[in-house]
Amino acid sequence: MKILKPTVHGLLDYIAVLIFALAPSVLGLTGTAMFVCYILAAAHFVLTAGTKFPLGLVKVIGFQAHGMIEFFVAVFLLVGGYFLGGSAAGKGFLIGAGAVIFLVFILTDYSAADGTA
16 A cells, blocks of 8 residues: 655655654664664765655656665664664664664555656
């Protein structure tokens, strides 16, 4: 059931950027978990801003490619969170973020080639 349209997906992406950027301070994450959060905040911003969909700024990355990248990020976080999270809070956050990104991947309608549907 693909209930998320490109604009809603874009809003969720920008919220994810903020969450990744703020998580280390709010949750007290340090070390690798902190580094992963900051890298993912920057990477997710670049991915979202560069996607061909209503909230993209540069529009060079296809919406379906965007989805595949998010799929791999979700799998990375779901598996890597156990090894990279460090503290219980870090592991919980990274694995939880992976689960949410995977859920958004499953629920998004990527059928619009340019993300304008």
